[in-house]
Amino acid sequence: MPHLGILAANPDGAARCFLRYCRAGAAQLSGHTYPDVSLDYIGFGHHLQAWRRGDLGAVATSLARSVDRLAASGADFFVCPDNTVHLVLDTMGSDLALPGIHIVQAVADEARAAGRRRVGVLGTAFTTGSDLYRDRLGAAGIEVETPAPEDAQRLDEIIFGELVDGAASEPSRAWGVEVVRGLADRGCDAVALASTELPLLLAPEDSPLPVIDSTTVLADRALDVALAETPLPTWRGGRHAGLRSAPT
Template sequence: MKHLGILAHSTEGAALCFRAFCQEGFAELGPHDHPDVTLDCIAMARSMPAWDAADHQAIRATLAASVQRLARAGADFFVCPDNTAHMALELPGEDLALPGLHIADVVADQAAADGHRRVGVLGTRYLMDGPVYPRAFAGHGIQAEIPGDEDRRTINHTIFSELVNGVFTESARRDFTAIIERLAARGCDAVALVCTEIPLLITPDASPLPTLDSTRLLARAAFDTATGRRPFPTWHGGPKP
């Protein structure tokens, strides 16, 4: 089995990915068993000024240093359970020290397998305004639908003031449910939870639309890669076609 490296950027999403990866092992390999996994996290505070300044190259450099540490720890490949971070990871630059799975490709593959045609995208304002998911979904002929301006502000504020800090309130759940209902009214047949903390707030039974849980989908893809059931990744960062 291959050794997984988890490139953490936001802690709650990374912790959920770690747990979900190990739980896949418990279910399929036996009690207490899972492939080796190492998690590396450089505090997101180091990158927030660069996010606000749209200095994605600086963020890429920080993430690359984390991947290098995972490589030194013996990891064979990496995943990054932070959708927004992929905006930086996709930039041209020196190859990352390890090959990795791209979270948006994992989510888009599942959306296509489920037969979805128009998918609402819930994430940080950086991600919702960016190209990562429109590109990934377009490769499968799927339309990415972004919430309206006010809804995007609500989502982003909740992510950074609550979710990444481990705060999950009924008020936020109602807000997100209403946003998903508005996406359904616009013709969406699913919603992609592509801030990795959102699945901790919106569970499938609470959502008006079928959900694409980016965190657990990535964990499952990582497990399948580590156990040889999924082709080993070749992406070392950089632009995706």
């Protein structure tokens, strides 16, 4: 079976992806067995400081190094359970050492399979202020809505001020529900949790809209590859490589 490599850019997202992959694999294969998996993590703080000073080249070098180390561990393909980091993965000028599953493509495929037409996207200000989701969901025929600028800024503060430390306050959770209710009022038929820590803020049972959890979707797609239910991915970085359009 293909060996998965997890490129960790933040601890909570990587841990959730790893656990989902292992537990879902064990459920399918039984006997506490699941396909091989390796994880490589270069501290989140290094990436964050480079982001804040605008040195995306340093982030790209660090990410490529992680993929190299995953390849050396025997991995056949990789996933990165961090949405914002895909902004840099999409700019890679040379192929990464392994093919990978693009987290936004996984969300787009999930949304399209569920018949979604307009998806609200919650994430860091880096993510919601970019075309990361509009590109790939748009290619799948799905419109994207994001929170109002002041809500996007507050969400960013909650992600970096609470969620990256593994917790969310009750006022923040209540506020998050109201943000999703506003997206529903704007015609959204689902909400994508486009930050891998966001399940700490918004539980599916509390959400006014159906939830697409990017971490869970990514882990499930990786397991499909490992169990040979889908072929190995071909994307090795770059913005449009592997971009799939909606059927005509």
